[in-house]
Amino acid sequence: MNSSRQHHFVRRPHDEKDMSACGIIGFINRDGSRVNGAPIRAAIANMRLRGNGLGGGFAAYGIYPERADAYALHLMYDDDNAAAETEQLLRSRLEIEHAEPIPVRPTKTVTDHPDFKRYFVHVKDAVATDPDEYMVRLVMEINAAIDGAYVVSSGKNMGAFKGVGFPEDLADFFGLEDYAAYIWTAHNRFPTNTPGWWGGAHPFTILDWSIVHNGEISSYGTNRRYLESFGYHCTLQTDTEVVAYIFDLLVRRHGLSFEEAAMVMSPPLWSEIDLGGDMAETARKLRMVYGAASLNGPFAFLFGFSGGLIGLNDRVKLRPLVVAEKDDTVFMSSEESAIRVISPDLDSLTYPVAGQPVIVRTYNTSPTNAVAQKEVAA
């Protein structure tokens, strides 16, 4: 896309023909029980063929319980200057509870990498009228203004881990078996149209929203311009970035329900709306108001947040997605086989209806979660 900034750690696709598409999988333990990164690593590795080694990543919820009140900023730095400039900005704007490098272990295949640090931060009281909004603005500022610094994730008690490589190699690189989460999502990338670079890997995040996506957002240009009018800057050179910000805009700022947000992004066809029915009027209004936020193109995505996991397809289902249940765990995946890696026996397996979100929530949504509070209030 039209960024003049030079990104380091970029790898171009090789010339060999690959029979790939992205692969996604995620699961949620609705009872809040946490498991380490080994199962999700094994599951996404099962779909290795869907990627080509140019991107992989994970989102994990519940990994920082001892610092659950702080925003956990995962930062990626191309060099020391970027780190110094960012830390100066963070110190001037936030209270930093704790800062540390994110432990990494270079592996055979993941060698050339940027630096990773995490900061557990609080918004200062003087500007704390809307801490979430303050954090979103700050993330946008870092991504847009500081050369070589990128916010990988910025939510509470969650984090994203991503880069260039196959996802199972990146799981080893970040040592994901040392983290325990009640929601895990994973992505195996086959880049289309944009380069494979560390910041362009999935998940894309803002606050505790995270998204992994298989497909293409053909409406990227329209979506991006629309988001810019609300103060969002798309800097990561991958179409999926807009989806994270659209969710933030629609749900956090405009107060839409997840069902309505899904209907904005994957709207029913006009011919379907004209058939009438319960949702016709809502669908008509949402299409008229939020036309520039609708997503065109094929997609299946998994959308994580502190209170749950959502799966959504484009309205004509041009990418695969299956949903399965086993006891308190719900799985969503590009392929059933990857789910069976974790759970050979399943209570149910269904194919979601195109354009209709599969929304799964934790039994007890954490009271520290801003999103959950808003929903209870609404």
Add this chain to the structure above:
Amino acid sequence: MTIEAVEIQHVEISAEGLSFRALNEAIRDAVRDGATDIVLTDVLGHRYIGTGITAPGVTIHIHGVPGEDLAAFADGPRIVVHNNAQDGVGNTMNDGRIEVHGKAGDVVGYGMRGGRIYVKSDVGYRVGIHMKGFKEKQPLIVTGGCAGNFYGEYMAGGCQILLGIGRKEGAPIVGSYCATGMHGGIMYIRGEIDPWRLGKEVKTFSLDASDREFLRPILEDFATTFEITETIGDFDHFTKIAPVSTRPYGRLYVY
């Protein structure tokens, strides 16, 4: 010419730890060595199983979930899946027989031109799209459960049968855009279809005597294959769908 009795050669292959390439090579090697009854265990996402097997009389049993494009370009073998199958079953299949003892995902039988596919339970979107038939090559897909959108889209030949077993109360047997652009072949759906779900290129009919005669042995075979005891030959409940024109777009560019 004398026909020799074929001895059934049984081979078991564990797919655990094998790439799809290694597994398919092992299957082809076994067939080359005369195996006719191949049992695969620990299958988990391995692609293209059954592709490239042309020797007569080969049966492949699959335990576990096979990967994408099961039996793509299949040209003869009988493949029995003892679980669900994923997307792309029987892609451009030419001959043979596939039995899925569970569900199958999207795009079953894409561009299929021969052979038959039986799926015991539900199927996903775009099942039997671009199917085609020519003279004795008439592909057949029978689905025991329900189907998603675009069922039989652009169908040009062959036959699809949809039975709706286990359908939930109030749920449609088939999704939207059924038979859109269909210009050949035939569909039999066991139930009523909302007219708005159908493409403009087709009409619905009730079954006549020749339809019943055609369906009877197929449904008997399907019921035997999956040990189905409920009555599925209730022909009065079937809807037949056939195209009204063999060239629906013949006047699209020239008029």
